[in-house]
Each structure stands twice: as C-alpha cells, then as structure tokens.
Amino acid sequence: MSLNKILVLDGVTAVCRFRDDGAIMEAEGMLSPDLMERMARFAQWYRRTVSSNTDLLSLFSQMRGWSPSQGWIVQGAGLTVCSTGNVVCLVGNAQGSLNEIMRALGEAARE
Amino acid sequence: MHIVKQLMAIPGVIAAGEYAYRGDRFSYEGALTEEFARMASIVCRANTLSVNMQAEIFESFAENCGCRPVQGWIVRGSQITVCAVGNYFSFIENRDELLNDVMTIMRAKVGDVQDDLLASLYARLGGDTKEALY
Amino acid sequence: MMELPGALAAFTYNDRGALQSHVLREGTELTPQVLDLLARSCVANLAIASMEASGWEALTGQGGFQPLKGISVVGLEWSVVANGNRGVVVKNRDADYEAAFNAVQTA
Numbered sequence: 001m002s003l004n005k006i007l008v009l010d011g012v013t014a015v016c017r018f019r020d021d022g023a024i025m026e027a028e029g030m031l032s033p034d035l036m037e038r039m040a041r042f043a044q045w046y047r048r049t050v051s052s053n054t055d056l057l058s059l060f061s062q063m064r065g066w067s068p069s070q071g072w073i074v075q076g077a078g079l080t081v082c083s084t085g086n087v088v089c090l091v092g093n094a095q096g097s098l099n100e101i102m103r104a105l106g107e108a109a110r111e
Numbered sequence: 112m113h114i115v116k117q118l119m120a121i122p123g124v125i126a127a128g129e130y131a132y133r134g135d136r137f138s139y140e141g142a143l144t145e146e147f148a149r150m151a152s153i154v155c156r157a158n159t160l161s162v163n164m165q166a167e168i169f170e171s172f173a174e175n176c177g178c179r180p181v182q183g184w185i186v187r188g189s190q191i192t193v194c195a196v197g198n199y200f201s202f203i204e205n206r207d208e209l210l211n212d213v214m215t216i217m218r219a220k221v222g223d224v225q226d227d228l229l230a231s232l233y234a235r236l237g238g239d240t241k242e243a244l245y
Numbered sequence: 246m247m248e249l250p251g252a253l254a255a256f257t258y259n260d261r262g263a264l265q266s267h268v269l270r271e272g273t274e275l276t277p278q279v280l281d282l283l284a285r286s287c288v289a290n291l292a293i294a295s296m297e298a299s300g301w302e303a304l305t306g307q308g309g310f311q312p313l314k315g316i317s318v319v320g321l322e323w324s325v326v327a328n329g330n331r332g333v334v335v336k337n338r339d340a341d342y343e344a345a346f347n348a349v350q351t352a
Contacts, residue, residue, distance in 0.1 A: 038171065041167065042168075045160075045163070045164035045167055045168075046164065048160040048163075048164065049160055049161050049164050051160075052156060052157030052158075052160045052161060053157065053293070055153050055156075055157060056153065056154065056157050056293075056296065056297060056300065059150055059153055059154075059300070059304075060296070060297075060300025060301070060303065060304055061300075062304070147305055147307075150301070150304070150305070154297050154301070157293070157297075158290075158293065158294075158297075161289075161290070161293060162286075162290070162318045165282075165286040165289075165290075165318070166318075166320060168282065168286075169279060169282055169283065169286075172278060172279055172282060173274065173275070173276065173278075173279045175274075176274055176275070176279065177274070177320055177321055177322030177323050178318075178320035178321065178322075178323070179320065179321060180321060181318065181319065181320055181321075182319040182320065182321060182337075183318075183319040184290075184316065184317060184318045184319060185315075185316060185317035185319070185326075185342065186294045186297070186298070186310075186313070186315075186316050187313070187314040187315045187316070187317070187328075187346050188298055188309050188310030188311065188313060188314060189309060189310065189311060189312055189313070189314060190308070190309035190310075191309035191310055196319065205314075207343070208343065210342050210343050210346070211340075211341060211342055211343055214319075214340075214342055218319075218337070223321070
C-alpha cells in the first residue's frame with residue numbers, strides 16, 4: 001500500500017514511513033523536509049516510549065493484550081499525530097476520521 | 112574486577128546486573144529472584160528509552176547542551192534507590208554517601224555511553240542488532 | 246538549591262510541568278525554554294517512576310520505594326535531579342547526588 005492511499009484520506013496532511021533509527025524511508029505530503037524529519041524522529045522515539053510503557057503496564061497489571069503495542073495517537077487542539085508500526089501521519093482535527101486513518105496506517109504498517 | 116562484582120562488594124548494594132533493551136536478556140547478582148530481575152530489566156529499558164527520547168527533544172532546542180547521549184538515571188525511593196548507567200543497573204539501600212559512591216563507580220567503570228547506545232548495548236549482551244528493538 | 250556543588254540551574258514547576266520560577270548560573274548554556282522542557286520531562290519521569298514504584302511493590306511485595314523521593318537523569322555533562330515541584334541541574338563532574346536529592350525534598 002503506497003503512502004498516497006493514506007495521504008488522500010480526509011484531514012491527512014503528511015505521512016511518512018520511518019526506519020528503526022528514525023530516518024525517513026518514504027514520505028508524502030505538505031511538510032517541509034526538516035519538519036518531516038523531525039516528525040519521523042519524534043514518532044520513532046515516541047513509539048519506543050509507548051512500547052516501554054505498555055510493557056510496564058502489562059508487566060504490573062499482569063494483563064494480556066497490551067504488549068507489544070501497535071501504535072499511538074496524540075491529539076492536540078487543532079492537529080493530531082497518529083502512528084501504527086513504522087508509519088506516522090499528521091491530521092487536521094476538523095476533517096479527519098481517526099478510525100479510518102488508523103485502519104489505513106495499520107494496513108500500511110503490515111506491509 | 113567485573114563491575115557487577117565490584118558493586119556487590121559494597122555494603123548496602125542489594126542487587127546489581129546488566130540488562131538488554133528488550134528486557135529479555137539480563138544477568139544479575141544479589142537479592143532478586145530471576146523473575147524480579149526480568150522485571151527490573153523491563154523497567155530499566157523503559158526508563159532508558161524514555162530519557163533518551165527526552166534528551167533528543169532537548170537537543171533539538173539547544174544543540175550540544177550536554178545532555179546527549181544520556182548516561183543513566185536514578186529513581187530514589189523512600190528506602191531503596193535504583194540507578195542505571197548504560198546497560199547496568201543496581202538496587203541500593205538509602206545509606207549516607209552510598210548513592211554517590213555507586214554512581215562514581217558505575218560512571219567510571221561503564222565509561223561514557225556512546226551515541227548509538229541502543230544497538231551497541233543490545234549487542235553487548237549478544238543480541239542481534241538487526242532485530243527490531245521493540 | 247543553587248548552593249549545591251556544580252549547580253547550574255534550579256527551578257520550580259506546576260503539576261503539569263510548566264516552569265514557575267528559575268535561577269540560572271551565570272554563563273550557563275541553559276535557557277528558560279530548555280528548563281521548561283526539562284520541567285515537563287521531570288513531571289513525566291516522576292509519574293512513570295511512581296507507576297513503577299507502586300507496580301513493583303504490589304507485584305513483588307518488596308517495599309521501600311513509596312513515597313518516592315525523586316528521580317535523576319544523568320546526561321553526558323550534567324544531571325537533573327527532581328522531586329515534587331522542584332528540580333536542580335548539576336554538573337556531573339561535581340555532582341553530589343545525595344545532597345541534590347535532599348535539596349529537592351519538600352519540607
């Protein structure tokens with residue numbers, strides 16, 4: 001699935017696939033190269049943090065189903081960043097459907 | 112002397128060990144069960160990843176600010192303190208001067224943690240660095 | 246807190262991590278903007294540490310962590326030590342962690 005299929009979804013302004021070291025593998029959308037790079041790095045570190053926290057939660061709660069974590073969403077006043085696996089995208093809150101976007105990110109991440 | 116043995120020789124050090132980044136490989140000495148050591152390893156990994164992300168964020172605002180690469184962290188409890196430097200951790204009692212001594216030894220023995228710490232520290236315990244780290 | 250060995254900055258923050266007050270050692274590269282970020286990370290780290298402390302105590306039955314007395318992040322050149330609503334940045338070379346942890350205890 002190409003990243004363009006995510007980019008065409010309502011509200012999505014930028015999407016990128018990143019490597020384990022935070023470098024960009026491919027990117028599409030309206031974000032300057034510098035910001036795209038920062039988003040990829042942020043996404044990669046945030047992914048690790050979320051994965052650590054879900055490991056802790058799963059460890060201390062002794063509850064199955066949290067770990068390994070699949071993705072995360074951070075919603076701000078006007079913008080949302082969401083990610084599944086190694087794909088991350090930037091969404092305008094007013095237009096986007098998070099359910100649809102998360103589903104598409106999940107498919108892209110499984111490739 | 113190996114760093115863990117050296118730490119364990121200090122009165123007040125409850126346990127010390129080495130952890131890998133997935134929390135699945137670890138070695139330790141002291142008063143922890145195997146299962147607790149595995150848990151400690153997961154906790155250490157979580158904290159290390161978290162502080163590394165923060166350091167990267169700081170650096171994007173203040174280049175060469177002296178925070179990267181992160182060398183370690185400390186959590187001070189009411190009677191016990193956990194400290195980690197690189198991929199070594201220790202559980203110590205809150206005794207006078209013990210924390211400073213342990214930190215001095217750990218910093219000196221582990222040496223400066225280098226930039227690519229995730230991959231290199233993982234490799235140190237025999238992990239496959241090509242393998243995903245989460 | 247600025248009397249601690251190697252102290253570069255001392256600061257207080259609210260429960261959400263916004264910087265409330267600070268003192269910077271003259272000549273340090275730290276800025277109020279970095280301190281604000283640092284304060285937010287302190288709140289996050291303290292929250293995670295308290296989750297770990299209560300989870301650890303509940304699961305292992307081993308006490309001794311709660312109430313938490315603080316956290317520290319050791320950077321390449323400096324360390325931050327924080328507890329409650331206050332934090333201090335000290336040079337690693339001169340750091341006295343015990344004194345720093347004592348200094349950030351709320352009376």
